[in-house]
Amino acid sequence: MVRVLASTLALVAMTVQAAPASAYLFWFGPNFKAAPVQGDEPGLGIAMPKATPAELRAHLLWNMRAGLNVAALQCQFSPILLTVPNYNDLLSKNADELNTAYKTLGGYFKRTQGKSWQKAFDDYTTKTYNGFSTMHAQLGFCETASAIGRDARKLGRGHLTQLAVDRTREFRNSLVPAGDMIHARRYIQVSVQTPSMDKACWTKKDQLKAVCAPRVQQASTELRKTGG
Numbered sequence: 001m002v003r004v005l006a007s008t009l010a011l012v013a014m015t016v017q018a019a020p021a022s023a024y025l026f027w028f029g030p031n032f033k034a035a036p037v038q039g040d041e042p043g044l045g046i047a048m049p050k051a052t053p054a055e056l057r058a059h060l061l062w063n064m065r066a067g068l069n070v071a072a073l074q075c076q077f078s079p080i081l082l083t084v085p086n087y088n089d090l091l092s093k094n095a096d097e098l099n100t101a102y103k104t105l106g107g108y109f110k111r112t113q114g115k116s117w118q119k120a121f122d123d124y125t126t127k128t129y130n131g132f133s134t135m136h137a138q139l140g141f142c143e144t145a146s147a148i149g150r151d152a153r154k155l156g157r158g159h160l161t162q163l164a165v166d167r168t169r170e171f172r173n174s175l176v177p178a179g180d181m182i183h184a185r186r187y188i189q190v191s192v193q194t195p196s197m198d199k200a201c202w203t204k205k206d207q208l209k210a211v212c213a214p215r216v217q218q219a220s221t222e223l224r225k226t227g228g
Helices: 002-010 053-074 083-093 095-130 138-154 160-173
Strands: 184-192 216-225
Touching: 053 083, 053 095, 053 138, 053 160, 083 095, 083 138, 095 160, 138 160
Parallel strands: none
Antiparallel strands: 184 216
8 A cells, every 4th residue: 555655646746836926906016127229229319329328318318207106097997007197206215316317408409400409309309209108008017116116216316317317118018918817827847757666675564665756856947828
């Protein structure tokens, strides 16, 4: 009986499901995290040719401001996300930094667009705001905007631009539709050896000797998607 039980247990694969962190609008939220950016990479809003590093940083800050503004309008269906108070706090606490970014961007368009700079600046602002409007990716966008807004409230004055550098790519990633990660399950599969049935491996009391005990042969981790 002991030998049969040992053989049966040795053939069982151990499966461990690792659960991602929970979120407000998801059981398990998508991961949009990304590395910091400089501002001249593709996919970060309107292209800024010939922009200086300072102008690119102003561009990133203005994009984050625009995204949080859109979130304040689009995400009120879930008051727990606090997108409205987060945005209002950002405006009041970081007025100086935001005004500096606005002036820097104005200087960029004056330098590169000549007499038509004001229209070009207005078009830039309109397209930047419109670029954060989303329907199919609304949950992921609102969740991300909420997280960024909460982090902005924790910062002291003068640090908002660095937050934009660190989180703009993540913010843009959240505009891509993504389902609840409860549909993505992580398994750890462990295979073990079957105990030897050789009489030399067993005592007279049908106990398996330590020298013949099963050992782990391999362990593998895989991600299985069961739906989107």
